[in-house]
Amino acid sequence: MFTIKLNTEFAESFLPKESVESGIKKALSHLESLKNGSGAGGEMTGWVKLPTEIESSLLEDCKRIAISWRDKLDVVVVIGIGGSYLGAKCTLEALSPSFSPNGKKGFPHIVFAGCSLSEEYMSDLLDYLKDKSYGLVVISKSGTTIEPAIAFRLLRNNMIERFGKEETQKRVVTITDRNSALKKMSDINGYYSLPLPTNIGGRYSVLSAVGLLPISIAGFDIDSLIDGAKSAMDNLLRVEITNPALKYAVLRNLFYREGKKIEIFINYNPKLKFFGEWLKQLFGESEGKMGKGLFPASSEFTTDLHSLGQYIQEGERIMFETAIIIENKSVAVNIPNLEDNYDGLDYIVGKSIEEINKCAEEGTKKAHFSGGVPNISVSIDKLDEYNLGAIFYFFEVSCAISAYILGVNPFDQPGVEVYKKNLYKLLES
Amino acid sequence: MFTIKLNTEFAESFLPKESVESGIKKALSHLESLKNGSGAGGEMTGWVKLPTEIESSLLEDCKRIAISWRDKLDVVVVIGIGGSYLGAKCTLEALSPSFSPNGKKGFPHIVFAGCSLSEEYMSDLLDYLKDKSYGLVVISKSGTTIEPAIAFRLLRNNMIERFGKEETQKRVVTITDRNSALKKMSDINGYYSLPLPTNIGGRYSVLSAVGLLPISIAGFDIDSLIDGAKSAMDNLLRVEITNPALKYAVLRNLFYREGKKIEIFINYNPKLKFFGEWLKQLFGESEGKMGKGLFPASSEFTTDLHSLGQYIQEGERIMFETAIIIENKSVAVNIPNLEDNYDGLDYIVGKSIEEINKCAEEGTKKAHFSGGVPNISVSIDKLDEYNLGAIFYFFEVSCAISAYILGVNPFDQPGVEVYKKNLYKLLES
Numbered sequence: 001m002f003t004i005k006l007n008t009e010f011a012e013s014f015l016p017k018e019s020v021e022s023g024i025k026k027a028l029s030h031l032e033s034l035k036n037g038s039g040a041g042g043e044m045t046g047w048v049k050l051p052t053e054i055e056s057s058l059l060e061d062c063k064r065i066a067i068s069w070r071d072k073l074d075v076v077v078v079i080g081i082g083g084s085y086l087g088a089k090c091t092l093e094a095l096s097p098s099f100s101p102n103g104k105k106g107f108p109h110i111v112f113a114g115c116s117l118s119e120e121y122m123s124d125l126l127d128y129l130k131d132k133s134y135g136l137v138v139i140s141k142s143g144t145t146i147e148p149a150i151a152f153r154l155l156r157n158n159m160i161e162r163f164g165k166e167e168t169q170k171r172v173v174t175i176t177d178r179n180s181a182l183k184k185m186s187d188i189n190g191y192y193s194l195p196l197p198t199n200i201g202g203r204y205s206v207l208s209a210v211g212l213l214p215i216s217i218a219g220f221d222i223d224s225l226i227d228g229a230k231s232a233m234d235n236l237l238r239v240e241i242t243n244p245a246l247k248y249a250v251l252r253n254l255f256y257r258e259g260k261k262i263e264i265f266i267n268y269n270p271k272l273k274f275f276g277e278w279l280k281q282l283f284g285e286s287e288g289k290m291g292k293g294l295f296p297a298s299s300e301f302t303t304d305l306h307s308l309g310q311y312i313q314e315g316e317r318i319m320f321e322t323a324i325i326i327e328n329k330s331v332a333v334n335i336p337n338l339e340d341n342y343d344g345l346d347y348i349v350g351k352s353i354e355e356i357n358k359c360a361e362e363g364t365k366k367a368h369f370s371g372g373v374p375n376i377s378v379s380i381d382k383l384d385e386y387n388l389g390a391i392f393y394f395f396e397v398s399c400a401i402s403a404y405i406l407g408v409n410p411f412d413q414p415g416v417e418v419y420k421k422n423l424y425k426l427l428e429s
Numbered sequence: 430m431f432t433i434k435l436n437t438e439f440a441e442s443f444l445p446k447e448s449v450e451s452g453i454k455k456a457l458s459h460l461e462s463l464k465n466g467s468g469a470g471g472e473m474t475g476w477v478k479l480p481t482e483i484e485s486s487l488l489e490d491c492k493r494i495a496i497s498w499r500d501k502l503d504v505v506v507v508i509g510i511g512g513s514y515l516g517a518k519c520t521l522e523a524l525s526p527s528f529s530p531n532g533k534k535g536f537p538h539i540v541f542a543g544c545s546l547s548e549e550y551m552s553d554l555l556d557y558l559k560d561k562s563y564g565l566v567v568i569s570k571s572g573t574t575i576e577p578a579i580a581f582r583l584l585r586n587n588m589i590e591r592f593g594k595e596e597t598q599k600r601v602v603t604i605t606d607r608n609s610a611l612k613k614m615s616d617i618n619g620y621y622s623l624p625l626p627t628n629i630g631g632r633y634s635v636l637s638a639v640g641l642l643p644i645s646i647a648g649f650d651i652d653s654l655i656d657g658a659k660s661a662m663d664n665l666l667r668v669e670i671t672n673p674a675l676k677y678a679v680l681r682n683l684f685y686r687e688g689k690k691i692e693i694f695i696n697y698n699p700k701l702k703f704f705g706e707w708l709k710q711l712f713g714e715s716e717g718k719m720g721k722g723l724f725p726a727s728s729e730f731t732t733d734l735h736s737l738g739q740y741i742q743e744g745e746r747i748m749f750e751t752a753i754i755i756e757n758k759s760v761a762v763n764i765p766n767l768e769d770n771y772d773g774l775d776y777i778v779g780k781s782i783e784e785i786n787k788c789a790e791e792g793t794k795k796a797h798f799s800g801g802v803p804n805i806s807v808s809i810d811k812l813d814e815y816n817l818g819a820i821f822y823f824f825e826v827s828c829a830i831s832a833y834i835l836g837v838n839p840f841d842q843p844g845v846e847v848y849k850k851n852l853y854k855l856l857e858s
Contacts, residue, residue: 082735281736288740306511307710311717313844363851415742422792
């Protein structure tokens with residue numbers, strides 16, 4: 001069942017009705033191009049039909065590795081940067097306990113490396129691993145991106161020193177392009193390797209081996225993740241004006257044309273904090289080019305209502321909000337009675353915290369709306385693998401269409417290359 | 430010694446030289462007003478002379494509580510939201526080990542509560558505390574803000590149930606205004622209470638009891654924190670055109686006038702991630718009013734260079750960057766040799782990771798500069814209590830002056846009240 005709902009009640013009134021309707025009609029052709037790979041960057045649209053085309057042998061492979069590592073390893077270090085870690089990381093944070101966001105209880109802890117050039121982080125990591133049995137998942141399209149390459153050099157040496165070359169073969173899995181330096185090196189050294197499809201870019205790769213293997217090792221249900229994505233695919237590839245992915249893509253472009261410069265992705269659950277990082281990469285890297293694009297920001301409510309909330313309510317009127325809402329909850333904690341009622345909150349005794357949270361959401365929506373900040377919401381039924389699979393897919397499709405409406409290639413990142421070139425030049429000098 | 434350095438080499442060339450000079454001259458009077466409390470919100474400038482005026486008995490009190498709790502408690506839950514938790518939280522993340530960002534090894538773990546309305550978070554917290562001996566620090570000016578009040582209701586009940594009323598008296602400390610409901614309640618119940626000064630707002634309170642008590646319990650040196658702030662105060666209250674806090678405040682306003690809409694606070698060390706959240710509150714809440722102000726964002730490099738980096742390099746030209754730089758490092762991890770050099774990185778073997786990180790910083794600065802993004806940097810000597818104290822103070826003074834230049838009151842937050850009012854209305858209906 002497809003549970004994603006798009007609510008635009010507090011957004012559309014900022015826009016002329018005709019512009020929304022005609023925008024959606026015009027965007028139908030972009031969805032068509034995306035589906036048949038005829039748009040800009042069409043060679044990188046392998047993710048579009050991935051939910052149905054993914055090989056069951058890949059899913060089995062991931063689950064097999066997860067099972068064989070489960071009892072053997074305390075920790076699995078996932079080495080990757082950008083699109084090679086954000087999808088798995090945000091899934092883990094969404095589904096794990098708040099005070100141990102490294103995976104399900106009883107499964108190896110997942111930690112990430114190669115996602116910065118912090119010497120302190122690497123030193124702390126080596127210290128943390130000292131008394132632990134660990135494995136490595138190395139994710140890199142080329143294998144030569146400097147951050148993950150440095151981390152892999154260090155951790156591979158450490159592993160060989162501690163466990164020997166033969167045992168290291170059983171503890172390293174690489175995920176890389178079939179023609180990469182990392183693939184060749186894996187073959188020579190006997191490291192198992194999973195494919196990172198050539199036609200899928202990093203930020204659209206969470207439903208490939210890139211996301212699936214770490215998520216599976218962490219104890220979560222990757223079949224359900226893919227099923228959720230399938231439910232979204234069935235609904236969101238329909239070339240119809242009622243398609244919510246299309247409508248969302250059109251609305252954000254209309255706001256951009258009306259002068260909005262920033263889209264703030266908000267949530268009301270701290271477990272979605274990193275989902276905001278995933279969204280920032282997806283949209284920022286897909287659209288931020290040729291001097292164009294909405295600047296993607298993220299914010300956690302209600303905590304940031306006591307911080308950035310002031311700016312949103314009364315600062316420059318240059319933003320709109322897209323809220324990620326979870327409709328239903330899985331636990332029950334009610335407001336308890338207090339003898340003295342010193343805080344004056346006795347009138348909410350017996351309500352659940354989530355009821356108060358929903359009132360905060362309602363109150364915020366109205367306050368920001370009246371303050372001139374349009375508010376879109378994208379809701380899912382509950383926070384689980386199935387719904388995450390669906391919402392990943394929803395935003396991927398929306399983002400690609402949105403970039404087409406904007407007139408940019410959603411699948412390249414020429415600006416990232418400028419930084420890489422400068423860095424290599426400085427290193428070689 | 431005052432170690433903060435402001436580098437504007439990659440920023441000033443975007444601006445006419447006269448405008449910087451005349452801007453600084455004009456801003457001198459704002460610093461004067463800040464010092465003598467004659468500017469807007471002057472009644473809330475108690476933080477300006479706090480580093481020298483702080484009572485030594487308060488520091489002793491914090492250290493006494495920290496010592497008495499050290500061996501007795503596994504965990505201390507700090508209840509607070511907005512300015513009541515961001516300062517302590519970002520200090521802890523900056524100074525703790527990467528894989529246990531809850532304080533120094535051998536000291537009680539600090540966790541935070543009352544900073545959201547997430548039922549799941551509270552449920553996870555109660556679960557986490559089940560087999561642990563814990564204490565509570567409750568930080569709230571009024572004591573009636575709904576998020577911390579709900580958390581305190583739940584945790585206080587839980588504590589009384591587990592440890593009894595008498596023992597609870599020894600495990601609860603409140604930090605609140607001397608006339609608040611929470612203070613009265615503390616007196617009646619025999620909870621020790623520290624003052625939250627009436628003339629200091631939340632976002633300027635990290636160097637008061639609000640920050641000092643949690644930081645001290647976590648095992649860090651609050652005397653050194655205050656000493657660092659003193660060194661900054663000695664330098665940054667000088668009404669002189671060479672004052673770097675003044676120059677930074679002027680530059681950001683000039684960029685704003687030139688059409689920049691976003692200031693991105695960046696860092697090259699994941700331990701500063703939460704410092705970015707502190708900055709976002711400080712600037713967003715101080716300046717975002719009357720339809721004005723730069724939108725504050727934050728970003729972590731190099732990780733985000735593989736994400737938002739694309740937008741910064743080639744998206745809309747509406748931002749400038751302010752980088753927080755740590756000059757020196759405390760650990761040593763060098764790039765090791767690799768037999769096969771599959772990744773082609775043998776030419777950096779023997780270099781430290783931090784050297785590569787510095788090259789990344791240099792390369793990024795130049796790339797963003799040439800892409801039309803001005804880049805200011807604020808550097809500290811190393812990441813410790815002393816330098817944190819100094820940089821907190823640097824940004825507080827800069828922010829207040831900047832708001833005066835912008836023509837807004839740096840110390841109120843009328844927009845936050847709109848949300849609170851709407852919430853209470855919905856709860857009462």
